[in-house]
Amino acid sequence: MQLDPYNTDSLKEGSSIKIFSPEFAKANRPEPEIDPESPTRDRLLLAACHVFSKNGYHDSTISEISKLAKANIAAVNYHFGDKQNLYLQTIKYAFKITTDKYDPNGNLPETAPARDRLTARITALIRPSFDLGPAGYTKELFAWEMGVPTGLFDQFVKEVLEPLKNQFHAMLRELLGPDCTQDDVHLCGFSIISQCHSPLLRMHVRKILLKYRPSVADVNFIIEHVIDFSLAGIESRKRIIAKRKQTNDSPDS
Amino acid sequence: MQLDPYNTDSLKEGSSIKIFSPEFAKANRPEPEIDPESPTRDRLLLAACHVFSKNGYHDSTISEISKLAKANIAAVNYHFGDKQNLYLQTIKYAFKITTDKYDPNGNLPETAPARDRLTARITALIRPSFDLGPAGYTKELFAWEMGVPTGLFDQFVKEVLEPLKNQFHAMLRELLGPDCTQDDVHLCGFSIISQCHSPLLRMHVRKILLKYRPSVADVNFIIEHVIDFSLAGIESRKRIIAKRKQTNDSPDS
DNA sequence: CTCCTTTTCAAATGATTATTTGAATTGTAT
DNA sequence: ATACAATTCAAATAATCATTTGAAAAGGAG
Known part of the structure; x- marks a missing residue:
């Protein structure tokens, strides 16, 4: 496969580095402290706040959220039905935290x-x-x-x-x-x-x-x-x- | 499966409508006029401008872009290597059009x-x-x-x-x-x-x-x-x- | 304890989609 | 016309994920 015509002058030299990789440091906020004793639902919401904030809806995976929440991958679907509803509840949850403060x-x-x-x-x-x-x-x-x-x-x-x-x-x-x-x-x-x-x-x-x-x-x-x-x-x-x-x-x- | 605990009070009634579906009208800009005579590469760039603008990077599919450009699905990978580089070139292309005008x-x-x-x-x-x-x-x-x-x-x-x-x-x-x-x-x-x-x-x-x-x-x-x-x-x-x-x-x- | 509901879990399913492949076609220089 | 490179194409591949499933565990009421 030819590489020349791709006009990759904006890619870093070596040209194999993925632009969206973590190598290009994101300015991430620190991970939230999630109380392992709190109910699964709450852990998921807080984890979802973090992950959705970081990646947006489509780049966030249920897998990543449940891992951060220390919950099973099926927990999201059990507690919120689907990813969309989790997103919805997450926004409301976050908004309440912000306006309370x-x-x-x-x-x-x-x-x-x-x-x-x-x-x-x-x-x-x-x-x-x-x-x-x-x-x-x-x-x-x-x-x-x-x-x-x-x-x-x-x-x-x-x-x-x-x-x-x-x-x-x-x-x-x-x-x-x-x-x-x-x-x-x-x-x-x-x-x-x-x-x-x-x-x-x-x-x-x-x-x-x-x-x-x-x-x-x-x-x-x-x-x-x-x-x-x-x-x-x-x-x-x-x-x-x-x-x-x-x-x-x-x-x- | 139970539905009650999902707290779906913010979902439209019927609850099966997908929030991200086109039913919730997006304010889309009109499709660009793409000269079918122009080279495949240019057609792809213009189509990519439109699709990436509309959906962002991850919601845009190569399939959608090549369809709009009336090009084969493999054309993107042939002309730009991969989706990321297409995105990069698309931004540069768009920026030039804007500052020219x-x-x-x-x-x-x-x-x-x-x-x-x-x-x-x-x-x-x-x-x-x-x-x-x-x-x-x-x-x-x-x-x-x-x-x-x-x-x-x-x-x-x-x-x-x-x-x-x-x-x-x-x-x-x-x-x-x-x-x-x-x-x-x-x-x-x-x-x-x-x-x-x-x-x-x-x-x-x-x-x-x-x-x-x-x-x-x-x-x-x-x-x-x-x-x-x-x-x-x-x-x-x-x-x-x-x-x-x-x-x-x-x-x- | 027993029955029942709620919650967790690991593994499977099914759909989507970027990418590859290899053949077919087109264009160009000799 | 011939050879060769560039381009197009349809189909296959491989990876990622949301979602489902069905069994297991935990909890609560009688």
């Missing part, structure tokens, strides 16, 4: 100033990206869901994320003032959420583009920046809204 | 004002997200790469993206002024790139969260917003830099 509202009442609520929300969205424990799994799983358009995502959005989005938009509307339009809210929301859920915050991307394991101070620094950057953007949008209103109130005369 | 520098010379260069860069980064033709494949493939930490990504970053990032940081440094630090540049760069590469701009996410097929006016609206929002963020950062300098110049006295 990082409250999207940061314990603030609905009546707190919008600015404070926005600060709390941004913080709660960014922190899990730097959490190496189980609270960090949601971010990874969500990133996979962004990649893999499954019906599951639609459903999860409607059930769980939609209410959170509505709260978020309410904050923005309050900050942008009474003359803001739906578009104003959507656009500012887009800019802020994009920063909080940025792929650049994912561990294996950080490894290349940012500091791999930022200190607590670094993380706070990033959060403060996103808040400041976003508030500045909102202020700018407010000026646009004001100018628009002025133009509309005094039409061509 | 959307020049990262928008034809501007290095000497153009930083503000204009930034505007051009943001535009070139966002537009492909709304391109349903071949120039849109890069965005999808990159999104997959964000999900799958392969060595390929490291390599592609170094070879191709690093130089572009350096140009980008130079613009920011120019805009932030002489007193800005590396951190200032990194943080602003992070905020801007996160918006331009936002998962929220991906077609199947847009389908849920934004307008599915925005008009040209909508796209321009979004681009203008990101530019404005980002410039406001940069201005804010400049004020922080100025304040920091002031504090440093007149230490506790």
Whole structure:
């Protein structure tokens, strides 16, 4: 078999190294501590969090998950029916762990100033990206869901994320003032959420583009920046809204 | 077999519908027009762009790709050696198509004002997200790469993206002024790139969260917003830099 | 203890799919 | 036209995995 025409100039020399092999170090999070005394079902869920986060749905094998959970290979099908349902339950499980630790509202009442609520929300969205424990799994799983358009995502959005989005938009509307339009809210929301859920915050991307394991101070620094950057953007949008209103109130005369 | 304990409350009623089945409509881009006269290798690359974009690496089968390319199933292995190398060449191919159509520098010379260069860069980064033709494949493939930490990504970053990032940081440094630090540049760069590469701009996410097929006016609206929002963020950062300098110049006295 | 249900287990099944093979076909240079 | 290399093709191979099976073990109620 000829090798020349394959244009393998991007393969490492030797050309037999598999790109997807572990030789190209992945920035894996540490394996979770799984209590061997806990029920098989729970062990499977925690192991599944880890494996699905690491590999996504299709690269994860039931074999790997049950091995990590120290359960038999048939245990997944017994407890969850099939792999798909395990995946579904895993996402819910992970999401609960994350929101239990990082409250999207940061314990603030609905009546707190919008600015404070926005600060709390941004913080709660960014922190899990730097959490190496189980609270960090949601971010990874969500990133996979962004990649893999499954019906599951639609459903999860409607059930769980939609209410959170509505709260978020309410904050923005309050900050942008009474003359803001739906578009104003959507656009500012887009800019802020994009920063909080940025792929650049994912561990294996950080490894290349940012500091791999930022200190607590670094993380706070990033959060403060996103808040400041976003508030500045909102202020700018407010000026646009004001100018628009002025133009509309005094039409061509 | 018992079904109760599976906690299938999130499965559609009937419970036999497969979540990953096409029944949950994916927001697929239209199939590319593949010239049947063009060489098999090119037909395969274009077909691979489409299939890999749609399904990611592991969900894509050589069978599906060769069928779309109207080539024999053995053609991939003949022309590219194996699936991995096909994937590699596909990413390069897609990236070239995209940058040929959307020049990262928008034809501007290095000497153009930083503000204009930034505007051009943001535009070139966002537009492909709304391109349903071949120039849109890069965005999808990159999104997959964000999900799958392969060595390929490291390599592609170094070879191709690093130089572009350096140009980008130079613009920011120019805009932030002489007193800005590396951190200032990194943080602003992070905020801007996160918006331009936002998962929220991906077609199947847009389908849920934004307008599915925005008009040209909508796209321009979004681009203008990101530019404005980002410039406001940069201005804010400049004020922080100025304040920091002031504090440093007149230490506790 | 006995009966019954729930859970675990090792091995088998069945489906999918990347890759190989060797023959057939096409294209090209002499 | 002939020889030779490049390309295409259908069928076979081999590996991987999700899922099933049926027996064994554990647990609980009477």
